[in-house]
Every structure is written in C-alpha cells, then in structure tokens.
Amino acid sequence: MTAGLGTALVACTGSQSAGAADAGYDGPTAPPELKQKLQALADSARVVGCNVAAVDRDRTLFADAWGTARRGKPMTPVSTLNIGSVSKTITATAVLQLVAAGHFTLDTDVNDILANAKLYGPHSVRSPHHPDTPIRIRHLLTHLTPLTSPVGPNAYGYTYRMGAVPDPAEMGRWLHDYLTPPPRGWTYSAEVNFTKGVPGQAHQYSDVAYELAGHVVQAATGKYFADYCRDAILTPAGMTRSDFNRDKLSEDNRAHPHAWFEDGVKKGMWEDFRNLIPHDIPDDFTGPVEYAPYVSSLVADGGLRSNAVDLARWARLWLNEGSSDGQQILPQPVATAALTNQVAPQVLAASESPVSMIAQGYAWMRLAGDADGIWQHAGSEFGTASYVMIDTKRGVGAAVVCNTEVRIDNDPRPKMLQLLLDAAANS
Template sequence: MSIAALLAIALSVSSPVARPEVKDIDAFTRKAMARVEIVPGLSVAVVQGPDVVMTAGYGVADLRTGKTVDADTCFYIASATKAFTALSIARMAGRGELSLDAPVKTWIGSSPLPADIASSTSLDDLLSHRSGLDNASISFRAAYSGAHTPRTMSALLADTRRSYPYGTFRYANTGYNLATTLIEDRFARGWRTMVDREVLRPAGMIHTTARIDQARRRMVVAAGHMPGPDGRMTVSPLQKINATMQSAGGLVSTARDMARWLQLQLNDGVVDGRRVFPPGLVASTHHRLVSQQAAFGPYTRDGYGLGWQTGRYGDEVLIHHFGNFAGSRTHVSFMPERGLGVAVMANEDALAGEVVDLLANYIYDRFAGRSDLEAYYEGELATLTARRDKRMKGLTASRAERAARPWSLARPTKAYVGAYQNPSMGRIDIAENDGLMVVTIGPMSSRAEAATDPESVRVELIPLTGQIIRFEAPGQLIYDGQTYVRQ
C-alpha cells in the first residue's frame, strides 16, 4: 500500500474536538500531511493554562506495519530530552544532594575528571553549554556506538578538555553526558533511573521512557524514516537502542504525556490540580544562564537555561527545545506570558522535518487570532513542499554523482577487513559482503562508497550524513580525526 493510501486511512482516526481552535488545527494538520506527503506520521499536543486543549495522532508510525499514530504513540524526542535531565538534576540540587552553581569538585569526590576542570566548572556550566569543555569519546559512545559501561565512562572523564573559552555558548551533548557520568560515578545512579525517579513518575508520564527496547514491546513506537535509494520513504537503517539512549537525547514520549509536560512548565510544577514539584523549581529551569544571538527558522534565540532555549516567536517570549536524529523530529515550546504550549513530533526529518515547526507556528497564530492565517500558511506550505522537492532533487543528484566515482582503494577489499580499535573511541569493524566493503560501529552500519581522496571511502553511518574513512599505514585508519589500529 502506498504512503498516500496509508495516510488516508490513518487521518480518519484522529479524535474530533468541539473547540473551534482545535477544529482549525486539526483541519490544517490534515492539509499539511496531505500536501507534504512524505512525512509518515506525527502527533500534536496543545495546552492552554492548566487545560489540555488537544492531543491527536496522524498518519502511521511505521510504513512496514502501517500501525496508525494516536495520542499514545511514542516518538523519539531526541534533544528535547535535555529539559528532563536538567530538571532531574535541579530537583536533586534542591534537596542538597549536589550543587548547581558550585564547582563540581565540591560533591563528586574522587574522580578521573582533571582537577583544574573540576575546580572551575559547575553543573550550571555543563547544563547551559557554557563550560567550554569537550569529551568526544564519552559523547560518541553515549549517543552513537553504545559501547559503554559505567566504569568505562568514568575512566573516560580523564579525556575531558577545555576546547573553547569558558562562558561562551556552544550547543553540544557533551555537558549533559559529563554531568550524568559524574552523577552516576558519585551516586551509582544512572541517568535513566534519575529521570524516572525525579521527573517521570511524579509527573505521571507513564508512557515516557529511556528504555526504548521495552517500549517497543509494550507500546507503538514510531520509527524514524528517510528517503531510500529509489526516493521512496523507508524506515531509517539507524534506529535507537537502549545503549544509545543518553542523557542529552534519550527519551521517547507521546502526545498525551507531552501535554502533561507542558502543563508542568506553564503552571510551575502543578498538573491536574496537584503540586508535583516544589514552587519555583520548574520555573528556575527557564531562566537564561548564558547569552546567545541566533536564529532558527522563524525563532530568535537569546539564551539558554537548564535544558531550554530562550527566545521569541515574533513578539512573544518562547521557551523551547527541539530535537532531531536519523529520521525523527520534535518541537516542544511554550509561551509563558500567554499560557500556551505546543508539542509536535514526527517520524521524518531530512526532507520536510520543518513541518513540526510549521504546525506549532500555525497553532500559536491561530490562538493569537492572526487575520491572514489561512492565506499565510497556504504560502508556508508551498514553501515547505518546494524545499522538499529541492532537497530530494539534490539528494538524487548527490547519490548519482557518488555512484559514478572511481574506487580509490589500491588493494582488494579483503586487505582492509578487520576490527580496528581506538583506546578512547572504541571499535570499528570492516567486513566484506558480496564483494562490497561494509563498515560497522555498534548499531551503525553502512556500505562504503568511493571517496574523492586516495585510500579513502565514504560511509553514512548516520543516514544521509557522509563520513570519510582514510586508510593510512597497513592496519590503520582515520575516522572523525581519530586513529584506529587493526587488532
């Protein structure tokens, strides 16, 4: 069955709601899904003050199964996880277990983290991306290879370096990975357990979890999708596993649960008339800790707090965090002054992932009573579909150009086969399959393509994102600036 036919079936299952705003949002979402075509499924949550205005699902969670999306379908929320991790740590700090603003040396005890860094870096620094620190090995293992244990990550703290000036905003996963590695080292409490105990259970978010393997057994979990070699949408070859669900991007959630999350943000820790978190705790995570001057699509960004971007949409203050990874895209935002919040999650990113932002913007503008709403968003849909077509055309041309490249390895493929090791980064496996070179790192695997430089190949371990592997002396390769030696 075609994706259009699947969408036609799934769109009919979204729950109708009487409020005029919701009827308009539902109608526009259906229109957007039909026009964009290539996004298999998405879910929407809208909150106003203490009330859930709307939770709904559209399309399908997985093109292989045709399972429809509803308000209880799980989507990978990627970097929107950071706000959950930061709130968990803030709650521990509120009880005095650790300190947000003091140097981490005051609470970590004996640690491999370099002493000069421990004495000059706080959790606030790490969680607001102003620490200036880098640790490629911890971040890579946490999010991509999945090759880690608590002992491994603790030892790798020694690799932490300051790579840019302290106090400068630089968005990355590193600060969150370092913070939760230090916490696990000190308290023997993994980040999953911490987020469960400190946030998810108190909030009643029963379908939100970092244990994606369990989620797939008991719930419908949307798979990330991407354009395949023939241009048709297919399930991404890279999907998250438990070992790569990490503190900077490691939760799946549903529209119904994200509505609760937005209620907590807008009402300072109160949901269903019940106080879940101490007064001021949730609001404290929204305060800007570091400044920035940036734009992301129609949004301006002026700072970053504890897991939240601060900025504006038009003239309105917008606290927000987005996320994307290998065919998944998430938009989570709220306007504190208007008491309005929106979450949109989709299972496609590369060609039309901005549809989640477009739907959120429509919702904010619909509630604001924008006079030219339908005409304006008709134009925005046209722009999005034109961008989709341009990207697809560029991708097709790029794939054709790469297929025509001459092979640049001087020796037969079998001469390169083996397991290559880097002490900090871990292992890369090179294999031969039906005469083709296949490169694997943990759950990531890619057929090698010709590269432009001698003794090099191109791989897409992260789908639609090319990486170069260069073979140097016999039994040695360079990947992402790191040297790996064949064992």
C-alpha cells in the first residue's frame, strides 16, 4: 500500500456527521430516525459521503449530510460535487428559455442555428444514414437523435482528465471534431458516433445530444454555456453554490468522487478510469478510493457541480411551474410542457435507453413503477451518484448527492428518495 493511498483510506473510513450549523446551511436537519434509515441505505452501498434535502412548494423542509467529503473534510449539506446527468435538466431549461424568448422554436432544424453560430462549433449535423432528415431542437431535449455517446476509452471518455478547468471553447471544438465528416472532423465515425435510427422516430438516451443542446445555447447567444446558465438560471434560481465551472465554487465546499475497489478492481457503474486517480492501487487492495476532482470539456450533459440543498431548491422551482421565490425562470406553459410526455408511446416502448421509461419530457422522465405525478432524473459519473425526484401530486421534492459511485444492482438512491418524499409529504 502506498503512503498516499493509506492516508486516503483513513479519511474515507470515518463516519462523520454534519449538522445545521455547518458551512452554508443553517436550516432544519432531517429527523433523527429518518437520517438513520437514509444513512443505513447509503452505508449498504459503501457510500463515503452523502447529502440530502427535501422541499415542498414553499420552502426547504430539511437538509442533512454525513460521512467524508474528501480527505480531511466532513460532508455538509452544501458540499458540492459533479452531479452527472441531473445536469441535463438545467441544459434543457437553458434551451427552453431561448425558445420562449423567440430565438428559435422546438421544431427548428439545429443546422439553422449552427450555420449562423456566434461561437465556434460544428456548422452542420446530419445523420450519415439519414442525411435528408433534420435533427430538430425538440429531438435534442427528448433523446430522439441518432447521436451516440459510448462511455469508455474513446473520444467521449478521454475528455475526462485531472487538472485545470478546460477552456470554455473546448466543448464547441470537440463537437466539431466529433460531428463533422472528414477531412475536418478527426474523431468523426459514421458507424460509432451515430445509430441507424431516424431522427424523431427512435428514442435512445444520448449524452452527446445534450452537449449539442449546450452548444446550441452558446451558438445562439454568443455566451459560453456555463456563463449563460450561471446568469440566466442558477443565480436567479438562488442556486448560488452550483456551477458548470468548478473554479467558480469555493474549494472549501468541494467534495471529491470515490469508488469501492475489491482486489484492485473497481465496483461500480462505469469503467475503471485509473488516470483520474492520483495514486497507485495495489492489485490486492479492497476499500474506498478517492478520485481527483477531475474535469471534462463536455459539461452540458453532466458537468454541473451542485449539492442536495441547491438541487432540492431546483425541484421546488418545478413544483412551482418554473418559478423560484417570485422569479419566473421559465414561463409556466413551458415548464408544464417539460413535465409532460413528449414522445409517442410506441417510440418510447421501443427505446434502447438503459432504464424503462413510461414518459419522456424535456430532460425529465418517468420510469416504470413511478406513482402518478413523479418526475425524476438520475446522474452518475466516475465516482459519483446523484438523483432528483419531484412529486407534483403531493407537492414535494427531494435530492440525494453521493460522492461515491454505486452499482446498478445495489443502488440505494430510489429508496432514499422515497423516504425523503414521504417524510416531506408528512411534514
């Protein structure tokens, strides 16, 4: 065992707890019995640190945290972490704001925007298998594009790296290379980067579609995506400890990703990107390992840094039909449409997405088994696992942010969210 790894292990194995007075949150904490149940579920999945929060339409009902955020730092209710695909709900909101403002419509061909882009990126995107069929704005938001995003040692996976935050122009450059045929696009592949599906007629969950949606925002506005979201969504919504740019957030509040290893092999949803771990891992090692606070140039699909307090506040905005404490972030009809199924049942039934959906809104979705009124989005990256759920019938919402990657067959988040929503509804 290396000295660095040994130090990291000591930090990971403690069971520290954060109270209401910890940095940045002074509201009510979870009832002790509820917190005990939540922590037991998280512990069963070997989660190193976690924060949770629940809201109704009017206020944050409670927030809490436990465990270790990173070496030497306890997890607090506002410890920030890259939350993965929950970020798509913010990206969809940015696009919908521009639709509401008249920049384009949901049926606009993306090429009409890209051809007149104010920032660099692909000038045109077409499926090589269906070159005459346009990819429309609504297709990006409802996963009806043929754009693939395989996770692994490939053009998408290698955007993750340790070190400084990438230049904000890098997302547009990456999309240009990925979606533009040769000789200009050096990572373009007709077979790897695109499915055979007809745009608008085949549903497949796509990270790259949301990167393109993020680029549409900056192409139409001339503002880099992270800057637009900060100014038009996060700040007005009161999510002041959330950002797509890691370095805009206090380092004191940052949590680091973690993963569980057994005999030197990572156990989790994603491949073992050992380049993101700043120390050696012995072949016989079993225990938690801390990742570096890595970055990616591709932020629109999963790069938001946030915490349960801010994400629960985000859920409250949707419970209030696009409004946050008097600020109308989205017009009410647009917010209502986002929580309405936008995909034909027969198309959704044939979806190749990894989860069984019964409704697909604009980013938000309903899964098989969801009670009436439930809308949700999960998120995970290397070493993280987050989830936001909204119950529009009972008027409550909840968020869970774990700084540890979980396994698909042992995911505590759905049960944790159900406990949080029930407690909120009974408050």
